[in-house]
Amino acid sequence: MAHEEIVERYSGLARAALAGEDVVDCGAEAFARGCFGAAGYDDTSGLPEGALRASLGCGNPVAIAELRTGETVLDLGSGGGLDVLLSARRVGPTGRVYGLDAGTEMLELARRNAERAGAADVEFLHGVIEAIPLPDRSVDVVVSNCVVNLSDDKAAVLAEAFRVLRPGGRLGISDMVTDDVVTDDAVADDGVDAVRRAAAEARVGCAAGALATGDYRRLLAAAGFTGVDITLTADHGDGVHSAVVRAAKPAIGPGLEIRPMREADAAQVLAIYQAGLDTGQAGFETTAPSWEDFTSGKLEHLRYAAADVVTGEVAGWITASPVSSRCVYAGVVEHSVYVHPDHHSRGVGRALLAAFIAASEDAGIWTIQSGVFPENIASLRLHEALGFRAVGVRERVGRHHGTWRDVVLLERRSPVTGR
Template structure:
């Protein structure tokens, strides 16, 4: 099994276990990391949804949230739009999106984990929403036609893929010309110790697989997007790092101080050009894309 398939299998197993924890009434933590008690405070997943949003979805959808942001609050969804959530888990962002786009719009959720899909279907039933559909599949192979979606959202999932370039090309393909890419993800600022990069558990915890700020933007542009930018929404401290490194062994725990402020949650936004071809684009290298377009003010260290 190659490294990409290995990551995918571990992700599937860990998220399946997360769905089972929710079914027992437990809260999940750190983007698929080991479960936490209901009263635990996780530095990545906590306090992402306000009271009005939490009240509008089934409790199990909230408990199943493994995200690092709130893309539905930042994506400026409009009535009548079609939205796709990549890696939709228990469905919280799909359900919130469906309410935002209204009866004239539609929200798809895509997930590869049977247990999460079953949980999402139950949450859809409890919500009473009709403009929702959950699809089984991988974010590297989106089961929707070209030019079929107005907005793509995702919440701390793209970093889990071993083939992020493929994910971004697929997102570009299914978006309509002028469509919007609006995802929350973990982003790295600066160098990260190789010990963290090697850890499979940390990959499933949204850390080891995270891209650097500049690399993320370069890959988004290489997929064909324009107006790419990252807005930092939360910065993780050394103390936070100790929390999510706590069960990874003494060698890795000692690295906490070295990652102080280097991991952040960011809102990544970009647009598919209005005149983009409906054909699949040939991937450009990240270097070519980076040379073709500069960062937005305030990004890339400017």
């Protein structure tokens, strides 16, 4: 279904709600079984009847996101405003809540409901969730209720959510997902026919098609999110589920953010690499490789840069390489982390390593390894603080500037992956 058709569809529902009618966006049986609408909330007392009547969600993202007093919240696809009003209750008078919707009639309905509820610190914005009309790093939490599945460019939606979140910000949404499909014959690994699955999606209102759980995870990781958790909450049959989706934007100190490494970072990344090698404590190499050689041995999905939010200058980076091509070692990687000399002692390395650990566990990595010179005390202490242990010392393993040097072997075993 095209974007214009989706907007018109929900505009029609808004018109019905404005006229005092009950609105439903899926079959009555699916609505009842899936806790769609206001049935999915614990406490809606005191809210306008119009907001409850127009609720079309598939869960309770406000509870999922664990909102706190004073936070700024954005609701993607805010509809009649129910989640905005509930969020405003949670964040209190020192917080602020934005609702974003593409339909002018939905916005009219939401503003009317907010006025009836006496909600002062809320604002409804007209726009699309693929291009959020808010500045970078302007909100603490992004919530959404059964809306991401309506977009035909879900990668853009998640990238935009990452952009507007502040470092350490959270994504907490309810959405529709499907089981992963792993074959080429239009039949899922659970035996569900693709036609039946499409019919089930239509039955519960997934206009543009729900993401498979594996694809959801990959798109969240590609956007830069870590700590990804997808929990199925209701089974609608034929491989279609309601789900809770949680993720976070990596935390780091003021003026910086952690994001996926880009091709445009090449020169700065290699310059930081060379600066580290020039100290004589970062590795056996003496000259940084070309960008082609650098990237060829690195895992594409575990590359992060810490960057200045104003200038874009790279303050540090972290990457990983597989330790072996054998499938038995698929969950074992070796990592490298480097920080620009101007940003030492600012917690950049710690923030990068913490984000990398979370992302590696999301990716199914169970062991992270590294080799560090014993003279590099700062690196040894950093790794120890984040759960690494020394498993041995390779004595006089290589010559560096004419001197035979030892290497301390470090390892972190995940407490959650590979158990």
